[in-house]
Amino acid sequence: MSRAPDALLTPDFRAAPYWWDGVPRPALPETALPARADAVVIGSGYTGLSAALQLARGGRHTVVLDAADAGWGCSTRNGGQVSTGLKPGFADLAPLHGAERAFAMVKEGHHALAFTEDFIRSEKIECCWERVGRFIGAHNAKSYDKLARRVAHQAKGLEVEAHILPRAEQRREIGTDAYFGGAVYPAHAALDPALYHQGMLARVQAAGASVIAPCAAQAIERDGQGFKLRTARGTITARDVLVATNGYTDGVSPDLRRRVIPIGSYIIATEPLDPALAGRLIPKARVVSDTRRVIFYYRLSPDRRCLLFGGRVATRETDPVLTAPMLHAEMAALFPELAHTRLSHSWAGFVAYTFDTMPHLGQRDGIWYAMGYCGAGVALAGYFGMRVGQQMLGRKEGRTALDGMSFPTRPLYSGDPWFLGPALVWKRLLDRLPV
Numbered sequence: 001m002s003r004a005p006d007a008l009l010t011p012d013f014r015a016a017p018y019w020w021d022g023v024p025r026p027a028l029p030e031t032a033l034p035a036r037a038d039a040v041v042i043g044s045g046y047t048g049l050s051a052a053l054q055l056a057r058g059g060r061h062t063v064v065l066d067a068a069d070a071g072w073g074c075s076t077r078n079g080g081q082v083s084t085g086l087k088p089g090f091a092d093l094a095p096l097h098g099a100e101r102a103f104a105m106v107k108e109g110h111h112a113l114a115f116t117e118d119f120i121r122s123e124k125i126e127c128c129w130e131r132v133g134r135f136i137g138a139h140n141a142k143s144y145d146k147l148a149r150r151v152a153h154q155a156k157g158l159e160v161e162a163h164i165l166p167r168a169e170q171r172r173e174i175g176t177d178a179y180f181g182g183a184v185y186p187a188h189a190a191l192d193p194a195l196y197h198q199g200m201l202a203r204v205q206a207a208g209a210s211v212i213a214p215c216a217a218q219a220i221e222r223d224g225q226g227f228k229l230r231t232a233r234g235t236i237t238a239r240d241v242l243v244a245t246n247g248y249t250d251g252v253s254p255d256l257r258r259r260v261i262p263i264g265s266y267i268i269a270t271e272p273l274d275p276a277l278a279g280r281l282i283p284k285a286r287v288v289s290d291t292r293r294v295i296f297y298y299r300l301s302p303d304r305r306c307l308l309f310g311g312r313v314a315t316r317e318t319d320p321v322l323t324a325p326m327l328h329a330e331m332a333a334l335f336p337e338l339a340h341t342r343l344s345h346s347w348a349g350f351v352a353y354t355f356d357t358m359p360h361l362g363q364r365d366g367i368w369y370a371m372g373y374c375g376a377g378v379a380l381a382g383y384f385g386m387r388v389g390q391q392m393l394g395r396k397e398g399r400t401a402l403d404g405m406s407f408p409t410r411p412l413y414s415g416d417p418w419f420l421g422p423a424l425v426w427k428r429l430l431d432r433l434p435v
């Protein structure tokens, strides 16, 4: 990979998330690790914090640990696009789980979007939440037909508002002719992910939970009825442990690590654009994605000044200076008007895919977990974090249609996804074909 030419980057370019300019990394109060707690949550993203909020408000002495800063993972790095969630649709799930359960599973995705809006409003979290809607661009004619069928034939009772837009009219939604038309989903939303995380963190602390970071959990061992955790700051015992580490799941839970596939996702932010240009690119300020197997996703910043453009241009690369020119080239291919626009930020994070493309939550060997949102966790992580927190409290409202699903892995897979590189090349190739 080649480094970004200097002309591509602004003088104050940062290899860090755009969102961190507005929400600096949190300075937590210096807290000693207590010797015991009712519940220890490993991971301080949306999943961990949402569960911790339930636990702390439910009267449990709760400690949240993060190996880095609070929220350092995907939860302050994502694109802030909020959708209805699960990757598989009713037609995929019904043959596997039966129509009734498949229906309830898809509904969980709808609940996740509704939960996120209710939560933000009821907790009064100022995070630029807006129901801007989504435009999905079809990357070839066949994909447009497929989108049109998907919009026209939605499963009964699972319908969501949507309409199709032919190529001749797509400039109403998007400032490019590269797509073959698209579909609009008006209910989808946008937010500032770091402000959302900051709001959650403040509520968790106000509810009495301790958030201790940096403090990596290093090992979880059985200890009578509960668990003993070795951490970078000493040992803590707890009745319950929740692993909420998603794409950063490491050797502390090898059994879960075998079940998630960490995949890099990369974003760039442009320098502030001329307002007329920004208005031409995405006239209704919707969040945008496409029908490719290796999708691009993008949106304007909440102040409508910059374009935030993301995609999987690599799989395991961790230097965002290397991925910046690759994303810039893809952005300029879609929007030639941006060919000479400079970048102010470039960053990356690891999402967690699963072998069945479903999220998973529950308990394995007594250890709770919730993870595997397949790149769509802004709504799902907060929602399933809330549900797993309720389950840990023994509350029946915590039950979900996903409970009891087996969490698949593959023989010889231990968490190192060597197969991603070839898979990415193959999928990119397919994306160039008219199929």
Ligand SMILES: Cc1cc2nc3c(=O)[nH]c(=O)nc-3n(C[C@H](O)[C@H](O)[C@H](O)COP(=O)(O)OP(=O)(O)OC[C@H]3O[C@@H](n4cnc5c(N)ncnc54)[C@H](O)[C@@H]3O)c2cc1C
Binding pocket: 042, 043, 044, 045, 046, 047, 048, 065, 066, 067, 068, 069, 070, 071, 072, 073, 074, 075, 076, 077, 078, 079, 080, 081, 082, 083, 215, 216, 217, 218, 244, 245, 246, 247, 248, 249, 250, 252, 265, 266, 267, 297, 310, 347, 348, 349, 350, 351, 352, 370, 371, 373, 374, 375, 376, 377, 378, 379, 381
């Ligand atoms: C670039 C990018 C763009 C994205 N865009 C979108 C989007 O637009 N819409 C959408 O819905 N989703 C998006 N996602 C996905 C979404 O952000 C995630 O699904 C979601 O944030 C997952 O939240 P989480 O709390 O489960 O995990 P994370 O927020 O990743 O948190 C996991 C935490 O666990 C910690 N950890 C790991 N191991 C240990 C240990 N041993 N001890 C202590 N702590 C540990 C990590 O430090 C990390 O902070 C994107 C992700 C990325 C990377």
